[in-house]
Amino acid sequence: MAKQKAANKNKKQGQPKNRKGQNKTPNRPPQGMSQERYDRLLAEAQAPYKGLRKFIYGSIGASGAVGGFVFFTKIIAGQDIAASLPNLALQVGIVALMVFLFRWEDRDKEKS
Numbered sequence: 001m002a003k004q005k006a007a008n009k010n011k012k013q014g015q016p017k018n019r020k021g022q023n024k025t026p027n028r029p030p031q032g033m034s035q036e037r038y039d040r041l042l043a044e045a046q047a048p049y050k051g052l053r054k055f056i057y058g059s060i061g062a063s064g065a066v067g068g069f070v071f072f073t074k075i076i077a078g079q080d081i082a083a084s085l086p087n088l089a090l091q092v093g094i095v096a097l098m099v100f101l102f103r104w105e106d107r108d109k110e111k112s
Helices: 002-014 035-046 050-077 081-105 107-111
Strands: none
Touching: 050 081, 081 107
16 A cells, blocks of 8 residues: 555656646657657647638638628629628628637737
8 A cells, every 4th residue: 555655656756747737748759759740749739620620710701701792792783682681791790700710719829
């Protein structure tokens, strides 16, 4: 029993910890891995699927822009204005939301 407590204590002391008690990530990569690859993997671990989310935001934003163009041209042509105005507003709102989310994804880059 005493050996287990001593072993657990030694394990706990060997791990670097930050103020919140979480394990710190080492600054240098493991043996056989380049620093660039390690940095890329570390960034992916801190913000998983960031590239996929940005792609989805861009795709939905582009779709909203195409829809907005279609409804804008309907309004200019004078076809079904009563139905086209709310749809145009929705498309503009979607584009604005996707631009906001896309920029929000990069908020950490701007701080550093």
